Amino acid sequence: MTKIKQYWNWLSTLGIRPEYSEEExxxxxxxxxxxxxxxxxxxxxxxxxxFLVPAATVMTVGVAIxxxxxxxxxxxxxxxxxxxxxxxxxxxxxxxxxxxxxxxHGNYLYFANLLVMTVxxxxxxxxxxxxxxxxxxxxxxxxxxxxxxxxANLRYPLLLNLCIVGSNVVLSIMVLQLYIRGKTRAIRxxxxxxxxxxxxxxxxxxxxxxxxxxxxxxxxxxxxxxxWNIPTTIIQQRKLDVLLGFLAEQLEEPERLxxxxxxxxxxNLWEGQSAEIALRNGRIFKYYxxxxxxxxxxxxxxxxxxxxxxxxxxxxxxxxxxxxxxxxFNHCPIGMVVGRDQSMSRKNMNRQFSDMxxxxxxxxxxxxxxxxxxxxxRKLRPQFLDQQRAExxxxxxxxxxxxxxxGDLLWAxxxxxxxxxxxxxxxxxxxxxEDISTQMEQEEEIKRLLAELQQHNEALEVEVKNxxxxxxxxxxxxxxxxxxxxxxAYVASHDLQEPLRMVGNFVQLxxxxxxxxxxxxxxxYIHFAVDGVKRMSHLIQNLLKYSRVGRxxxxxxxxxxxxxxxxxLLDLEQKVKETNTDLKLEHLPDQVWCExxxxxxxxxxxxxxxxxxxxxxxxRIRIGGTEEADCWRFYVAxxxxxxxxxxxxxxxxxxxxxxxxxxxxxxxxxxxxxKKIVSRHQGKIWFESEPNNGTTFYxxxxxxxxxxxxxxxxSDTAS
Numbered sequence: 001m002t003k004i005k006q007y008w009n010w011l012s013t014l015g016i017r018p019e020y021s022e023e024e025x026x027x028x029x030x031x032x033x034x035x036x037x038x039x040x041x042x043x044x045x046x047x048x049x050x051f052l053v054p055a056a057t058v059m060t061v062g063v064a065i066x067x068x069x070x071x072x073x074x075x076x077x078x079x080x081x082x083x084x085x086x087x088x089x090x091x092x093x094x095x096x097x098x099x100x101x102x103x104x105h106g107n108y109l110y111f112a113n114l115l116v117m118t119v120x121x122x123x124x125x126x127x128x129x130x131x132x133x134x135x136x137x138x139x140x141x142x143x144x145x146x147x148x149x150x151x152a153n154l155r156y157p158l159l160l161n162l163c164i165v166g167s168n169v170v171l172s173i174m175v176l177q178l179y180i181r182g183k184t185r186a187i188r189x190x191x192x193x194x195x196x197x198x199x200x201x202x203x204x205x206x207x208x209x210x211x212x213x214x215x216x217x218x219x220x221x222x223x224x225x226x227x228w229n230i231p232t233t234i235i236q237q238r239k240l241d242v243l244l245g246f247l248a249e250q251l252e253e254p255e256r257l258x259x260x261x262x263x264x265x266x267x268n269l270w271e272g273q274s275a276e277i278a279l280r281n282g283r284i285f286k287y288y289x290x291x292x293x294x295x296x297x298x299x300x301x302x303x304x305x306x307x308x309x310x311x312x313x314x315x316x317x318x319x320x321x322x323x324x325x326x327x328x329f330n331h332c333p334i335g336m337v338v339g340r341d342q343s344m345s346r347k348n349m350n351r352q353f354s355d356m357x358x359x360x361x362x363x364x365x366x367x368x369x370x371x372x373x374x375x376x377x378r379k380l381r382p383q384f385l386d387q388q389r390a391e392x393x394x395x396x397x398x399x400x401x402x403x404x405x406x407g408d409l410l411w412a413x414x415x416x417x418x419x420x421x422x423x424x425x426x427x428x429x430x431x432x433x434e435d436i437s438t439q440m441e442q443e444e445e446i447k448r449l450l451a452e453l454q455q456h457n458e459a460l461e462v463e464v465k466n467x468x469x470x471x472x473x474x475x476x477x478x479x480x481x482x483x484x485x486x487x488x489a490y491v492a493s494h495d496l497q498e499p500l501r502m503v504g505n506f507v508q509l510x511x512x513x514x515x516x517x518x519x520x521x522x523x524x525y526i527h528f529a530v531d532g533v534k535r536m537s538h539l540i541q542n543l544l545k546y547s548r549v550g551r552x553x554x555x556x557x558x559x560x561x562x563x564x565x566x567x568x569l570l571d572l573e574q575k576v577k578e579t580n581t582d583l584k585l586e587h588l589p590d591q592v593w594c595e596x597x598x599x600x601x602x603x604x605x606x607x608x609x610x611x612x613x614x615x616x617x618x619x620r621i622r623i624g625g626t627e628e629a630d631c632w633r634f635y636v637a638x639x640x641x642x643x644x645x646x647x648x649x650x651x652x653x654x655x656x657x658x659x660x661x662x663x664x665x666x667x668x669x670x671x672x673x674x675k676k677i678v679s680r681h682q683g684k685i686w687f688e689s690e691p692n693n694g695t696t697f698y699x700x701x702x703x704x705x706x707x708x709x710x711x712x713x714x715s716d717t718a719s
Contacts (some may be wrong), residue, residue, distance in 0.1 A: 095138040335433035358405035374401035586624030610638035
């Protein structure tokens with residue numbers, strides 16, 4: 001049984017190819033089964049025919065041969081040709097069968113089944129009518145022969161007729177199966193088409209209504225409901241006039257939609273219609289109406305609504321953008337030309353371009369670029385355009401000359417840009433022309449002035465060289481003069497000490513030996529003389545210190561400023577206690593490259609002044625320092641009597657005193673000595689003060705002095 005089933009399945013799919021459609025595969029499969037069933041029927045009935053009707057044996061063998069040929073044609077894909085051959089051969093055999101046998105009334109069923117199967121297999125009307133004709137003719141001939149020739153034979157082969165009827169029953173079952181399958185396939189196709197149409201209606205962004213000629217709404221999609229916010233009570237009535245009335249209430253001009261109702265129901269209106277309608281909320285819809293035609297007759301109409309609000313807004317923005325670009329183009333301060341070919345024979349230009357050349361726009365429309373280009377510059381444009389094409393660049397800049405209508409030259413910076421399409425083809429040339437005639441004149445003037453300036457510079461260089469020689473000579477003389485002055489100050493200070501000491505000693509000796517012989521006024525004179533000698537000696541000592549600061553080279557060393565200040569303040573410890581001074585050392589660096597003895601003098605003098613010039617019951621002094629990018633900065637702050645701003649520079653001059661000797665003792669050399677020491681360390685000294693609110697002295701020491709073995713002498717810096 002399994003073998004038979006496998007054979008039957010193989011026979012059914014004989015010649016069926018993958019590229020065949022489903023319908024073709026079904027038709028050809030049934031053709032193969034009919035051929036196979038015919039072969040089985042003949043094989044089954046052949047012994048019976050040979051025994052009962054020997055005369056029909058030859059015809060039976062012929063039909064079997066034809067069926068084999070039909071199977072061969074099916075195997076090579078010629079199923080329809082095989083069916084035609086089989087059907088015509090079988091109809092012929094059935095028609096002539098009464099000539100060779102007894103009456104076989106069951107053959108009428110063969111005629112009917114062949115005709116029905118042919119109708120199912122072929123949709124072509126001509127083929128169907130052809131087989132209908134030959135079937136009717138064959139039936140009449142068969143009936144005539146069956147009544148005339150076969151009726152003379154008194155034998156009635158009942159078994160043979162029963163076999164014929166049985167085979168026709170099987171054929172009828174096959175025809176019924178073919179019909180059921182065809183019907184099922186048609187229903188499935190219809191359901192698929194309906195679901196596809198439903199999906200298409202719901203997927204479209206437009207709102208759709210489908211109506212019949214009477215105005216009944218056959219179908220609508222969800223987009224229509226959401227676009228118009230249609231209530232369920234309105235849409236469920238399925239009436240076009242009710243729906244249009246609701247939609248019209250939302251329009252600025254309701255009659256534009258209501259007037260179309262008659263056109264929607266017009267069965268003779270074959271053309272489509274469309275119009276835009278404006279809603280009261282500002283949205284813009286467009287409706288389209290198209291007839292539904294079936295068998296050359298209008299059976300309904302499809303009405304769609306499309307929301308074009310975004311498109312209108314986009315078109316409005318595009319129009320505004322184009323208007324702005326047009327305004328920019330027309331009012332641009334430089335000349336602009338948009339051309340559609342290389343020669344710029346077709347071009348648009350702004351007013352600035354025509355004005356700068358002196359032509360009217362109409363005149364320039366008739367001219368090419370070469371007509372207004374200076375002859376020597378005409379070759380520049382093709383060169384740069386070729387460069388743009390070769391290198392694939394979209395922008396190039398060139399300086400060229402144009403010829404004005406007056407004949408004058410116009411120098412211009414020309415920027416050429418290319419507008420290309422997606423394929424890279426050049427669509428437009430955008431040219432921007434900037435008038436630089438004034439700039440070129442200025443450049444020429446600048447060149448002339450630069451030439452004159454070069455001549456002046458050469459003359460100045462000669463003058464500077466001459467003056468440099470004189471300045472070097474003057475500096476050398478100044479250096480020697482400073483050295484001589486320092487030597488004189490040192491010698492004078494040193495040599496004056498001895499005679500001054502002698503005068504002081506003899507005056508004091510005179511006071512001791514002749515005190516009883518000198519009156520009170522004489523003693524006062526002696527006291528004044530001794531006091532003057534002391535002050536003169538102190539002044540000479542300070543002057544000697546001042547002169548020593550600038551003599552010779554001084555070795556630098558890493559100095560702990562905190563320890564240095566503490567050491568120098570030991571000399572002032574008694575003074576600090578007597579005056580009840582609040583003295584604090586704030587942050588001071590641990591290592592600074594300097595000459596420690598000289599920097600110690602600076603701190604000592606500044607703290608001495610802070611103690612001296614202070615009338616507060618509780619003097620306050622703060623000493624500190626900070627690190628900066630290129631130097632160390634130190635300060636000494638107090639709450640003393642302060643200094644007037646106008647003495648900012650005079651206070652550092654030698655022998656400069658701001659107070660009477662009777663009020664504050666001193667020689668006026670201390671701050672001058674501080675300035676000299678700070679200058680030797682390549683720094684500066686200054687102060688900030690307000691009268692009666694204290695003073696803060698600042699001074700700096702340059703960083704990097706550690707790379708030098710010694711500092712230059714004061715005489716070198718002075719020169």
